[in-house]
Amino acid sequence: MKRPITTTINERTRDIVVAPNRTLLEVLRDELGLRGAVEGCGVGVCGSCTVLVDDRPVSSCLMLATNAEGRTITTIEGVSRDGELSPVQRAFLEQQAFQCGFCTPGMIMAVEGLIRENPNPDEAEIRDYLSGNLCRCGTYSAVIAAVQSVVVQARAETENSRPAAH
Numbered sequence: 001m002k003r004p005i006t007t008t009i010n011e012r013t014r015d016i017v018v019a020p021n022r023t024l025l026e027v028l029r030d031e032l033g034l035r036g037a038v039e040g041c042g043v044g045v046c047g048s049c050t051v052l053v054d055d056r057p058v059s060s061c062l063m064l065a066t067n068a069e070g071r072t073i074t075t076i077e078g079v080s081r082d083g084e085l086s087p088v089q090r091a092f093l094e095q096q097a098f099q100c101g102f103c104t105p106g107m108i109m110a111v112e113g114l115i116r117e118n119p120n121p122d123e124a125e126i127r128d129y130l131s132g133n134l135c136r137c138g139t140y141s142a143v144i145a146a147v148q149s150v151v152v153q154a155r156a157e158t159e160n161s162r163p164a165a166h
């Protein structure tokens with residue numbers, strides 16, 4: 001039997017009615033029209049369906065939509081601001097961190113989760129955090145470069161915003 005849930009998706013409160021066997025990925029794509037997260041493996045291995053749930057990356061193909069009750073979901077459609085790409089999205093473009101693009105929404109969401117959890121990761125931490133996101137085109141080194149450029153840029157912005165010492 002379908003069940004009503006209230007969840008926040010991309011900063012908007014949504015009251016939706018979901019079947020107990022529907023995954024979050026299915027509801028996002030088929031019922032809410034948010035088609036950025038894609039299904040690769042469907043069994044929690046590839047990361048192409050990654051979204052943030054309460055700021056942590058989750059494989060939405062494994063999460064039942066009913067478990068989104070009271071949670072905050074961010075999808076790739078929700079990371080840009082006022083039509084501006086997020087720093088992570090910009091870095092992926094600048095570093096050409098994709099080829100076919102199939103893995104890219106999930107990869108970007110995993111990076112968004114990483115930066116929120118650890119704004120200053122080293123290369124080993126980046127590789128470890130992204131180990132659940134597979135790229136069949138093998139763009140891993142460009143992805144690492146993209147994350148590192150976001151980290152360097154954020155650090156520079158923090159230093160520039162500090163009041164000058166007298």
Ligand code: FES
Pocket residue numbers: 038039040041042043044045046047048049050059060061062
């Ligand atoms: S489609 Fe969800 S992890 Fe592969």
Ligand code: FES
Pocket residue numbers: 097098099100101102103104134135136137138139
């Ligand atoms: S860019 Fe093609 S799968 Fe990653």
